[in-house]
Amino acid sequence: MVKQRITDVVQIDPVAPMGEVIERAAHLLRQGELVVFPTETVYGLGADALQPAALEGIFAAKGRPLSDPLIIHIAELAALDALTSSLPVAIWRLTQVFWPGPLTLILPRGPQVPRIVTAGMETVAVRMPGHPVALALIRALGSPIAAPSANRFMHISPTTAAHALADLDGRVPLILDGGPCKVGVESTILDLSIEIPTILRPGGVSIEALRAVLPEVHILDQHKPLSETQAQKAPGQLTIHYAPTVPLLLFDGSAEAMRAAMLKELAARTARGERVGLLVADADLPAFQQQSSALIYSLGDPAQPAQIAASLFASLRALEEAHVQVILCRTFPLHDLGLAIRDRLGRAAGGEIISV
Numbered sequence: 001m002v003k004q005r006i007t008d009v010v011q012i013d014p015v016a017p018m019g020e021v022i023e024r025a026a027h028l029l030r031q032g033e034l035v036v037f038p039t040e041t042v043y044g045l046g047a048d049a050l051q052p053a054a055l056e057g058i059f060a061a062k063g064r065p066l067s068d069p070l071i072i073h074i075a076e077l078a079a080l081d082a083l084t085s086s087l088p089v090a091i092w093r094l095t096q097v098f099w100p101g102p103l104t105l106i107l108p109r110g111p112q113v114p115r116i117v118t119a120g121m122e123t124v125a126v127r128m129p130g131h132p133v134a135l136a137l138i139r140a141l142g143s144p145i146a147a148p149s150a151n152r153f154m155h156i157s158p159t160t161a162a163h164a165l166a167d168l169d170g171r172v173p174l175i176l177d178g179g180p181c182k183v184g185v186e187s188t189i190l191d192l193s194i195e196i197p198t199i200l201r202p203g204g205v206s207i208e209a210l211r212a213v214l215p216e217v218h219i220l221d222q223h224k225p226l227s228e229t230q231a232q233k234a235p236g237q238l239t240i241h242y243a244p245t246v247p248l249l250l251f252d253g254s255a256e257a258m259r260a261a262m263l264k265e266l267a268a269r270t271a272r273g274e275r276v277g278l279l280v281a282d283a284d285l286p287a288f289q290q291q292s293s294a295l296i297y298s299l300g301d302p303a304q305p306a307q308i309a310a311s312l313f314a315s316l317r318a319l320e321e322a323h324v325q326v327i328l329c330r331t332f333p334l335h336d337l338g339l340a341i342r343d344r345l346g347r348a349a350g351g352e353i354i355s356v
């Protein structure tokens with residue numbers, strides 16, 4: 001049962017958060033309540049990481065199964081001691097370069113971490129978010145904050161307070177609105193609890209950047225279904241995660257080939273009276289704009305993956321809210337944040353890519 005309540009949305013300065021708003025949020029967390037707060041990646045649904053009853057509230061509010069563990073957010077490196085049982089040496093180089101920032105590390109779990117956080121696993125996910133509001137809230141609470149993305153289970157992660165409200169209205173007492181998230185995709189999850197550091201989820205820190213610090217970093221093959229042991233190590237990496245409620249067709253090929261194939265699909269569907277949404281790049285716009293019946297969003301310049309990542313989830317949600325019946329989307333280059341973008345689009349497409 002989820003307690004029904006009025007959800008208050010409060011504006012907060014994302015650069016210099018006001019003390020009284022942070023205090024109010026920290027007070028709620030101390031009482032075992034939930035608070036939605038901005039991070040640089042996506043909005044988080046936070047609870048005091050050391051209060052098991054509060055943590056149960058996260059799973060109830062999201063409709064998330066208890067088998068899917070949570071990330072613990074910290075504001076100081078010193079907090080690692082209480083949360084972990086041992087630290088691999090690589091951690092110091094990684095945290096020096098990437099924290100605060102969009103990198104989550106999987107580490108051996110310390111005895112103080114409530115079981116519900118880790119879904120009973122012997123590892124714990126920890127990150128130091130690069131957002132002044134998130135850091136101020138953790139410091140004001142004086143305890144780490146466990147937070148998944150602030151969406152309903154299986155829905156798209158929220159990159160604005162309005163997205164979080166759309167999913168969690170009446171399920172949380174407070175949403176801190178710090179404006180749109182800069183990164184726009186979730187953190188990269190790097191497993192440091194195994195011999196070869198392995199990316200379980202590509203995200204806001206690129207594999208290129210990680211390998212510049214730790215050349216041996218490996219990545220789970222995105223195209224192979226996870227083996228049973230891998231699936232246990234990477235819960236939440238089910239293909240259907242991050243699904244929009246509308247079917248998405250993902251086209252891959254040269255820019256011209258993708259454009260031609262999408263125009264053909266669009267014409268066929270429009271002829272059948274379907275309402276179509278399109279996700280394209282800036283350079284594609286002239287070719288599609290004559291198709292006035294379709295709803296078209298450009299994600300930006302394919303040469304700038306950070307720009308594409310920042311607009312991806314908001315565009316998917318906008319098309320969903322416009323009640324299109326299908327989304328036609330092109331792929332983007334795989335370098336830098338491109339890997340995370342392809343991962344999320346691939347999941348939204350149910351794992352199928354249409355090669356053209």
Ligand code: TXA
Pocket residue numbers: 039041042043044045068069070071102104106118121123124125129147148149150185186187188189200233234235236237
């Ligand atoms: O950017 C982010 O990471 C955002 C913001 C709010 O920090 N959080 C986020 O949390 O995306 P969530 O719960 O939506 O995704 C966390 C993922 C889940 O797929 C979960 O299964 C995985 O992290 N995870 C958590 N603990 C783990 C562990 N011990 N081993 C492997 N995977 C773990």
Ligand code: MG
Pocket residue numbers: 148149157
């Ligand atoms: Mg999530």
